[in-house]
Amino acid sequence: MITNSIEVKNFTKKFGNFTAVDDISFTVEEGTIFAFLGPNGAGKSTTINTLCTIQEKTHGELKINGNDVTHHKDKVRNDIGIVFQESTLDGKLSVEENLKLHCVFYKVPKHEIKERVNFVLKLVDLENRRKAPVDSLSGGMKRRAEIARGLVHFPKVLFLDEPTTGLDPQTRANVWDYIHKLQKQKNITIFLTTHYMEEAEICNKVAIIDGGKIVAHDTPHNLKKQYTSTTMRIKSSCKENLLDYLEDNNIKHKLDKDNEHVLIYANKVDDVLKINSVFRESIEDIEINKGTLNDVFIAITGKEIRE
Amino acid sequence: MIRTINAIVSRNLIKLKRDKLKLFGNLFMSGLLLFVFSFVMKSMGKGLDHPMNYLISGIIIMTVFQTSLTNSMNILEDISSGFMKEILVAPISRWHIAIGHVISTAIVSVIQGLLIVFIGLFMGLSIDVVHGLGMVGLMLLVGLTFSSLGLYLATISKESSNFQLLVMIISFPLTFLSGAYIPTMALPKVILPIVYINPLTYTTAAFRFLTLHMENMPNAALIKSGVAFSINGFVITPLISMGIIMLMLVIFLYLCVYRFNSADFSRVKTFKHEH
Numbered sequence: 001m002i003t004n005s006i007e008v009k010n011f012t013k014k015f016g017n018f019t020a021v022d023d024i025s026f027t028v029e030e031g032t033i034f035a036f037l038g039p040n041g042a043g044k045s046t047t048i049n050t051l052c053t054i055q056e057k058t059h060g061e062l063k064i065n066g067n068d069v070t071h072h073k074d075k076v077r078n079d080i081g082i083v084f085q086e087s088t089l090d091g092k093l094s095v096e097e098n099l100k101l102h103c104v105f106y107k108v109p110k111h112e113i114k115e116r117v118n119f120v121l122k123l124v125d126l127e128n129r130r131k132a133p134v135d136s137l138s139g140g141m142k143r144r145a146e147i148a149r150g151l152v153h154f155p156k157v158l159f160l161d162e163p164t165t166g167l168d169p170q171t172r173a174n175v176w177d178y179i180h181k182l183q184k185q186k187n188i189t190i191f192l193t194t195h196y197m198e199e200a201e202i203c204n205k206v207a208i209i210d211g212g213k214i215v216a217h218d219t220p221h222n223l224k225k226q227y228t229s230t231t232m233r234i235k236s237s238c239k240e241n242l243l244d245y246l247e248d249n250n251i252k253h254k255l256d257k258d259n260e261h262v263l264i265y266a267n268k269v270d271d272v273l274k275i276n277s278v279f280r281e282s283i284e285d286i287e288i289n290k291g292t293l294n295d296v297f298i299a300i301t302g303k304e305i306r307e
Numbered sequence: 308m309i310r311t312i313n314a315i316v317s318r319n320l321i322k323l324k325r326d327k328l329k330l331f332g333n334l335f336m337s338g339l340l341l342f343v344f345s346f347v348m349k350s351m352g353k354g355l356d357h358p359m360n361y362l363i364s365g366i367i368i369m370t371v372f373q374t375s376l377t378n379s380m381n382i383l384e385d386i387s388s389g390f391m392k393e394i395l396v397a398p399i400s401r402w403h404i405a406i407g408h409v410i411s412t413a414i415v416s417v418i419q420g421l422l423i424v425f426i427g428l429f430m431g432l433s434i435d436v437v438h439g440l441g442m443v444g445l446m447l448l449v450g451l452t453f454s455s456l457g458l459y460l461a462t463i464s465k466e467s468s469n470f471q472l473l474v475m476i477i478s479f480p481l482t483f484l485s486g487a488y489i490p491t492m493a494l495p496k497v498i499l500p501i502v503y504i505n506p507l508t509y510t511t512a513a514f515r516f517l518t519l520h521m522e523n524m525p526n527a528a529l530i531k532s533g534v535a536f537s538i539n540g541f542v543i544t545p546l547i548s549m550g551i552i553m554l555m556l557v558i559f560l561y562l563c564v565y566r567f568n569s570a571d572f573s574r575v576k577t578f579k580h581e582h
Binding site: 052053054073074075077078080082084086087088089090091092093097101102104105106107149 | 310311313314318321322325326385388389390391392393394395396397398399
């Protein structure tokens with residue numbers, strides 16, 4: 001049986017007259033990675049903050065592991081781990097002290113604390129910086145310490161609010177390695193917000209949010225299939241024949257700016273293969289691009305996510 | 308519950324230990340006041356048996372007051388640094404957090420007070436075990452009272468830096484009008500009403516009464532020494548003063564826990580720390 005870790009029904013959040021989140025509904029299956037994708041101000045953080053019990057909803061029903069976030073705050077808080085957009089570590093304390101304090105707050109049994117702290121520090125490669133005051137760490141290390149802290153009480157659901165924003169590409173990749181490692185080891189559900197497309201690609205499900213509304217919600221694969229096409233850029237010695245063929249077969253296309261290459265937008269893999277086999281001899285240059293989530297985003301919202 | 312409160316207390320104490328500048332800054336301030344007012348006391352405190360001890364006892368308790376009031380507002384720093392968010396999403400009751408903060412601040416203020424007591428010992432202050440314990444108890448009571456007040460004020464503030472300044476501006480003159488540095492007997496009659504409604508007057512009186520071993524003195528002598536007050540014939544004895552402190556503790560503690568439970572900390576505006 002499929003169990004849902006997160007259930008959101010008709011959730012609305014208003015700040016005065018401003019509607020930050022407008023009647024959204026979605027569910028997240030246990031053990032999956034779910035991404036909330038959208039530009040700044042789309043309502044991502046508002047949703048996370050409400051799910052994490054630090055903001056009150058205006059309308060709707062939000063549940064984590066079956067517990068309502070408004071009425072059973074402590075049960076919800078016990079089950080979740082959060083890595084906020086901004087640092088929430090105590091800079092004057094050491095990494096280890098931050099983690100131990102967290103363990104106390106989350107009622108981790110005393111005799112397990114040491115073992116767990118070691119486990120998560122190893123997971124994020126910070127074992128040798130355990131005694132260092134948080135203020136002395138680099139941005140990437142702080143982020144990793146923060147992730148370690150979010151995990152040390154073994155949450156069932158982990159919220160990551162833009163976990164890799166402001167990190168260099170290498171550290172970002174590392175952070176993602178850790179997240180995957182952990183998800184496999186502990187089968188936790190991960191809910192993340194991001195505006196990095198490539199991060200959303202590896203999630204099980206993606207919801208695209210814009211202006212407080214969910215405008216698309218599916219697997220990255222289905223979204224790309226539905227909203228994007230495969231683009232082929234071909235230079236052929238029999239250009240006219242190719243154009244005729246495309247016209248006859250009703251395949252969307254246009255001439256590229258250089259008047260030599262033909263841009264072909266194929267919705268089916270079959271089309272791609274056929275064109276290649278028919279014009280095999282005459283193709284001088286070919287470039288095939290699969291649609292990305294960025295294309296999906298542009299197709300749906302008509303704008304690009306700014307980074 | 309005990310574990311949570313304990314953790315918050317030890318965290319705040321660790322922070323104090325690392326923030327030596329704050330610790331010694333306060334100590335320096337108290338030392339300075341002691342130095343400056345010792346001259347004033349020499350000329351004004353003629354009717355007193357031990358003018359220096361009289362002054363030191365006032366400085367000790369005002370140190371406890373200032374430290375507890377300002378340090379409990381350090382929670383505003385936790386809000387601006389983001390750490391508050393970590394606490395708020397943890398499965399712990401808000402009132403545990405509030406109590407943890409009040410207790411740790413009170414402990415810090417007692418430590419600061421004890422440092423002045425230590426200095427006082429070299430200046431002729433004599434303390435026996437019973438009085439010593441009584442003093443610590445009263446310092447703790449005062450510390451708890453004003454940490455609660457500070458925490459309450461912090462939770463109702465919307466803008467941290469201005470607010471802290473405002474509290475300083477109001478509390479500092481009150482310490483001067485409490486009889487701690489200048490005996491109330493020496494103050495001009497015009498400002499006596501302010502002295503009488505100033506809660507610090509009674510805080511100082513009760514502590515001074517205990518520190519200077521005045522248990523066996525009659526009311527008239529207590530009034531003459533400025534540790535009891537006759538207002539329109541009604542005598543506020545040091546014992547009543549202690550009652551006033553306890554009453555304040557109950558009120559402030561209730562207010563701060565109540566407010567803390569329902570406060571929305573995301574609204575506090577602070578100067579963003581540059582990282």
